[in-house]
Amino acid sequence: MPTLTINGMAVDVPQGTTILNAAKEVGVEIPHYCYHPMLSIAGNCRMCLVEVEKFPKLQTACSTVVTDGMIVRTETEKVRKAVTGVLELMLIHHPIDCPICDQAGECGLQNYYMKFGLHKSRYALEDKVHKKKVQDIGGQIVLDAERCILCSRCVRFLDEVTGTRELHFFDRGDHSEISIFPGRPLDNNYTGNLADICPVGALTSKDFRFKCRVWFLKGFDSICTGCSKGCNVDAHFKGDILYRLKPRWNDAVNQAWMCDFGRLTYKAMNEARLLTPIVRVEGARKAAAWGSLLPQVAYRLKEAAEKGGPDRVAVIASPQSSNEELYLLRRIATKLLGTRNLAFTHRVAGDGFADDFLIQPDKNPNSRGARLLGIPFGAAFDALVAAIAGGGIDALLLVGNVVGALSEEETAALLAKVPVVVQVGTNEGPVSKAATAVLPSASVAERGGTFTNHAGRVQRFRPGFPARGKAKNPIEILVELGNRLGAGWTFDGEASVFRALAETEAPFSGMTYESIGMFGQEI
Structure with missing residues (x-):
């Protein structure tokens, strides 16, 4: 060396x-x-x-x-x-756009000027070369050629990473600029990375543009939930509202990149949220209190299992849930309710689309974790749906916001066959509209836990801020529900649940939150 x-x-x-x-x-x-x-x-x-x-x-x-x-x-x-x-x-030719530029506060040019510059321009204002400013060049990107310093990062990214080569240098000297060929806009699934790697404000995000100054934002480490890749991300928020996701370096998973689809998944954590418990009384949905609704839910589930037998009760898990949540849900289904009707919704709308870089065909972050924990899927899920459609289920505990890839109409028709439908979910949708009881849960931004990605890497995600409204951490919901069904659990959060999981589930044996660390741990 x-x-x-x-x-x-x-x-x-x-x-x-x-x-x-x-x-x-x-x-x-x-x-x-x-x-x-x-x-x-x-x-x-x-x-x-x-x-x-x-x-x-x-x-x-x-x-x-x-x-x-x-x-x-x-x-x-x-x-x-x-x-x-x-x-x-x-x-010399750079515009003084800092007061309106989205890059202000995280701009390399601004920062280095304050450190090495602090000089007055010796170039006459009227002699400055002006270039095209607000240009929609496709994808998630707006180009301001006048702000560009010709570093070529964007050109190299499209040449070397995506291989799509949409951006090029045009002209020479002080008229040189980057642009696309006419009629050839950005056409790949990773355009948002251009805004990330641009050191100035030449390439900015259409989605984040003019939304919030970066110095008002706080950040935390998380995992993208858009597919089973499990890209590591930095989530940026103000108050209890998320504003953007940016890729966080992890050489073993996503390197320094993320796809455009995953970049926008934060919106579901802001919009159409379930923020208060809901109970359906004589066909009308009404707000309820946690203290009265959870005992009622536990009673109705237990009653259905005792009257019609355990096989008249079903539990649908979600691969959007953490390993810790799935572990508790499986124990509720098999140990406390005694039902064999347990499966996870392995299909969602958009399944199948993938590429040879980051995007995986499975649009869930934790299908691998659900399988490792022994929760059935595929034919078992189809059989469970068939049992519901045939009127063979009296009570259903459903975690998540969808039933596979069923449409809103199909979901409503299916759940109408079940007298008692209890949802633990984050967003308004066909399930919440059909449910007899809704238990609002915290989003990924508001809770912690682990996901297991498609390659078997267990990764932690952390809460950035408290749950909105009256929503609760799903672990808290499941622990209380389990205890009302007779579990006697003493879990006080995801860390204690993970310790129990690692002690009893062979694939996770020997793992701790410390060993998982920032970059995850392989099964």
């Missing part, structure tokens, strides 16, 4: 490491725009210039590979003057 010295600090790095990455090892920040760890090295922004002893001129840190004995300086007057000069050239 070569050893080099950066600003007087010695560091050993693997062969092939660049100066830029070596500097990160010792906590030295080298400014850069064009470099991205998941893209090829371009070396065209020239912001990462550093002084290397015995080299006659400044070197680009992003492309210069470390050699043994190399001595690097990043804070000399020569370096600072060069970086300031590069920054001034970038700003």
Whole structure:
């Protein structure tokens, strides 16, 4: 391993490491725009210039590979003057859009100007070159060519990651800009990543545009629920409203990317939420209190099992539920109600669409977890639906907001065959409209737990803020329901449930929240 010295600090790095990455090892920040760890090295922004002893001129840190004995300086007057000069050239034609630019607050150009710039422009305002501003170039992206600093990150992403090559450089000199060919808009499932990797405000998200200033937002670690890939995300919120999801680095799952579909799944956590318990009385839906509704639900489920036998009761689980929630639900079904009618809704609308990068055909985050916990699906789910349709079920406990891929009309007709339908769900929909009792549960943003992705990696998601309205954590709902059915559980949250799960379920044996960590743990 070569050893080099950066600003007087010695560091050993693997062969092939660049100066830029070596500097990160010792906590030295080298400014850069064009470099991205998941893209090829371009070396065209020239912001990462550093002084290397015995080299006659400044070197680009992003492309210069470390050699043994190399001595690097990043804070000399020569370096600072060069970086300031590069920054001034970038700003010559750059518009002063900061007050209205969505990138303000997380803009590389803004940040480096405050650190290395703070100069007045020496270029006459009337001589500035103006370019097209608000351009809808397809997908989730709006292009402002005047803000672009030509770092080429977006061009390389579409060349090297998606392979779709929609963006190109056009013209030369100070008229150079990126754009699409006429009639050839962005046409891939990963356009939102362009806004993530753009270091300035040239490429912004149509969805997030003008919604909220980033300094008002708080963030937390979560997992995308759009499919079984389990992409790691940063969720950003203000108050109890989510504003966006951005990919969080996990080399074993999604690297630094996420798809456009998953990026918009946060909307379901804001819209049409179930926020208060509901009971149906003589055909009318009325708000209810938790203290009276849960005992009533437990009584009706137990009554159906005792009068008609356990097989007159059914439980439908959801692969949108966490491993911890599925574990409790299975125990309620098999141990407390004694029913064999347990299955999970393995199909949802949109199943089947996939690609060879991130998008999986299964549009649920935890189907693998449900299978590992022994909850039937496929033919078992179809048989359960057939039993309901045939009038063979007197009481149904349904977790989730859908019954497979059934339409609203089909769901209403099916559930009308069941005298008692209890829903534990997050959103208004065909199930909540047909249910005799609705127990509103917290969304993924409001609760914690684990999902098991399609590859068998168990990953944690964490709550960002308390449950909205009168909704409760589904673990709290299931524990109380189980205890009213005679369980005698003492669980006080997802961590205690996971400990019990890991002790009794072989696939999860030996796992802890600590061993799962930030990046997950394989089964």
